Amino acid sequence: MSDLHLEIKNLIIEALGLEDMTPADLPSDLTLFGEGLGLDSVDALELGLAIQKRFGIKIDAEAKDTRTHFANVASLAAFVSAHQAA
Amino acid sequence: MPLPDTWIDLHRQLSANRPGRPVALGPRLEHPALVHRTLVVAGALRERGVTRVALYLEDAADLASALLGAWRAGAEVLLPADPQPRTRERLAGADTLWLDDLDGLEAAPLAPADLDPQACRLVLCTSGSSGEAKPIGKTLHQLATEVEALERLWGAGLGDATVLGSVAAQHIYGLLFRVLWPLCAGRPFLRRAQPFPEDLQRESRALGGAFAWVASPALLKRMGDNLDWPALRPLRRVFSSGGELPAEAAARLHERLGQWPTEIYGSSETGGIAWRQGETRWQPFAGVALGLDADGALHLTSPYLPPGHREQTADAAELDADGRFRLLGRLDRIVKLEEKRISLPMLERALAEHPWVAEARLGVVREGRASLGALLVPSDAGLHALRNQGRRALTETLRRHLAGHCEALALPRRWRLLAALPYTSQGKLPQAEVERILAAPRPLQGEPGEARDTDGEWQLRLQVPLDLAYFSGHFPHTPVLPGVVQVDWAQQLARRYLALPPRFAGLEVLKFQQLIRPGDTLVLSLRFDAERGKLHFAYRNGDAPCSSGRILLENAPDA
Numbered sequence: 001m002s003d004l005h006l007e008i009k010n011l012i013i014e015a016l017g018l019e020d021m022t023p024a025d026l027p028s029d030l031t032l033f034g035e036g037l038g039l040d041s042v043d044a045l046e047l048g049l050a051i052q053k054r055f056g057i058k059i060d061a062e063a064k065d066t067r068t069h070f071a072n073v074a075s076l077a078a079f080v081s082a083h084q085a086a
Numbered sequence: 087m088p089l090p091d092t093w094i095d096l097h098r099q100l101s102a103n104r105p106g107r108p109v110a111l112g113p114r115l116e117h118p119a120l121v122h123r124t125l126v127v128a129g130a131l132r133e134r135g136v137t138r139v140a141l142y143l144e145d146a147a148d149l150a151s152a153l154l155g156a157w158r159a160g161a162e163v164l165l166p167a168d169p170q171p172r173t174r175e176r177l178a179g180a181d182t183l184w185l186d187d188l189d190g191l192e193a194a195p196l197a198p199a200d201l202d203p204q205a206c207r208l209v210l211c212t213s214g215s216s217g218e219a220k221p222i223g224k225t226l227h228q229l230a231t232e233v234e235a236l237e238r239l240w241g242a243g244l245g246d247a248t249v250l251g252s253v254a255a256q257h258i259y260g261l262l263f264r265v266l267w268p269l270c271a272g273r274p275f276l277r278r279a280q281p282f283p284e285d286l287q288r289e290s291r292a293l294g295g296a297f298a299w300v301a302s303p304a305l306l307k308r309m310g311d312n313l314d315w316p317a318l319r320p321l322r323r324v325f326s327s328g329g330e331l332p333a334e335a336a337a338r339l340h341e342r343l344g345q346w347p348t349e350i351y352g353s354s355e356t357g358g359i360a361w362r363q364g365e366t367r368w369q370p371f372a373g374v375a376l377g378l379d380a381d382g383a384l385h386l387t388s389p390y391l392p393p394g395h396r397e398q399t400a401d402a403a404e405l406d407a408d409g410r411f412r413l414l415g416r417l418d419r420i421v422k423l424e425e426k427r428i429s430l431p432m433l434e435r436a437l438a439e440h441p442w443v444a445e446a447r448l449g450v451v452r453e454g455r456a457s458l459g460a461l462l463v464p465s466d467a468g469l470h471a472l473r474n475q476g477r478r479a480l481t482e483t484l485r486r487h488l489a490g491h492c493e494a495l496a497l498p499r500r501w502r503l504l505a506a507l508p509y510t511s512q513g514k515l516p517q518a519e520v521e522r523i524l525a526a527p528r529p530l531q532g533e534p535g536e537a538r539d540t541d542g543e544w545q546l547r548l549q550v551p552l553d554l555a556y557f558s559g560h561f562p563h564t565p566v567l568p569g570v571v572q573v574d575w576a577q578q579l580a581r582r583y584l585a586l587p588p589r590f591a592g593l594e595v596l597k598f599q600q601l602i603r604p605g606d607t608l609v610l611s612l613r614f615d616a617e618r619g620k621l622h623f624a625y626r627n628g629d630a631p632c633s634s635g636r637i638l639l640e641n642a643p644d645a
Contacts, residue, residue: 062287
């Protein structure tokens with residue numbers, strides 16, 4: 001598991017108060033919203049804020065479908081890396 | 087304020103003919119097309135002999151067509167609170183046609199006609215305090231009265247703004263503000279809800295003109311600084327309803343947008359009761375008459391309620407002489423999470439149906455995002471599951487069990503496992519106590535129930551807490567009490583009863599013979615051999631020795 005994946009997993013657990021989960025319970029390809037982990041749109045809002053704050057990046061408000069990056073831990077990590085490099 | 091010339095009464099929508107009048111965007115729909123689609127839906131429902139439809143439609147224009155079409159066909163319309171399989175089954179059993187979309191509803195259209203404002207009925211569903219979904223009937227007349235009042239209050243300021251919403255049109259607020267009001271006023275509305283700030287911004291700016299938002303605290307208190315706030319200034323008004331917007335969130339919006347959000351206080355039962363903009367006190371809508379019952383809970387009569395009907399709420403309030411009021415919180419066990427009303431008794435009953443549960447009480451955990459937490463007393467089977475599959479298997483199984491009864495946001499995220507619920511001597515368990523336990527960390531130690539001294543040897547009776555924090559890290563699937571914790575407990579507890587030298591100096595003849603697991607009742611024996619500086623400890627579970635050893639203790643070396 002890469003450091004970034006691990007950091008994002010811990011961020012999800014912490015930001016959303018998922019007390020009984022550990023990073024090991026959160027495979028990087030697990031669907032976060034709806035089926036899978038079962039998070040909802042308010043979690044998506046919370047996670048959006050937490051990701052922007054932790055990594056000092058901004059979700060582009062003019063790009064379409066930015067929320068597709070929130071599908072799973074792997075896609076979030078790719079999103080964060082791309083924005084940090086930019 | 088009189089209604090503008092462009093206004094079309096709700097009951098006259100299907101007999102009006104206004105070519106070019108926009109109804110919806112994304113994709114665009116004009117009034118004649120809406121009327122045609124609606125009359126086709128009406129024809130299809132009539133042909134099938136449908137008398138009751140349940141609508142769960144994401145597209146607000148489809149919702150308008152289905153609602154008006156069902157009314158035109160003489161059917162009653164139900165807006166279910168959730169699309170859970172259980173809800174669908176219940177309604178299917180009650181001769182109700184469930185519609186997730188309008189596909190396949192084709193037939194010859196019925197003729198255009200006015201609707202009967204008293205005969206056309208809508209039934210909303212919400213959680214009552216008993217936990218059963220509570221049906222609330224509304225006539226077309228009540229709904230029309232409310233949207234007319236909204237137009238008189240705010241219509242002139244909105245002008246030709248397009249209406250976008252972050253909330254579903256499934257509930258009274260979204261239905262009135264996102265669909266029926268704009269429909270009657272001739273303001274186009276966006277078909278789909280935009281639950282994320284960046285989507286709301288992009289769709290708003292793409293309009294190229296003025297717009298208004300129908301939003302909720304869930305969104306408005308989570309608007310990030312990634313938005314282009316100056317570009318959002320063509321925003322004519324921001325509505326918020328479903329729960330109180332925290333004052334700091336309102337102030338931040340004011341700072342960023344140059345206007346205060348307009349908050350609406352109301353419920354499915356009552357319709358709109360009052361509004362406020364940048365103030366703590368609420369202003370009742372015209373014609374709403376308020377009072378308080380003996381418990382201080384607000385009741386009201388209103389033009390949006392049947393004549394003569396007084397609706398009692400469970401909201402505590404304080405009324406001022408000038409007619410405004412403050413809200414002081416709910417008096418029952420209904421909680422709101424992100425504007426969703428959740429009945430704690432209903433979920434507690436659902437939890438108790440599971441064979442692993444002896445008893446359960448729920449409360450709200452207010453850290454970060456507010457969520458539910460559960461105090462759980464496992465049954466024998468539940469205890470067996472905990473001991474053999476681990477805590478997470480237990481809580482996940484119960485979450486999955488509950489998922490059939492409620493929306494995902496009501497699933498408890500925090501669990502505290504207890505041997506018994508801490509009822510008071512009067513047999514009560516105050517909600518504040520439930521929430522205090524949920525907010526506290528999981529225990530690190532068992533409390534001795536009984537301690538006896540026999541010739542210098544102490545015998546402590548000790549129950550291993552079900553929820554010991556150590557059980558999560560160590561062997562998560564088969565929780566056992568780690569040996570290091572056993573030694574630590576022995577030393578800490580011994581210090582309560584025996585005078586011991588302060589420094590730990592080592593361990594001798596440690597033996598671990600049997601695992602100690604959640605819920606075990608142990609006897610811990612403690613004896614201090616002062617001559618040799620050795621604390622003898624032994625844990626037994628009934629007759630079976632679990633572990634024993636000697637802890638070496640010494641005085642601090644002389645300075």
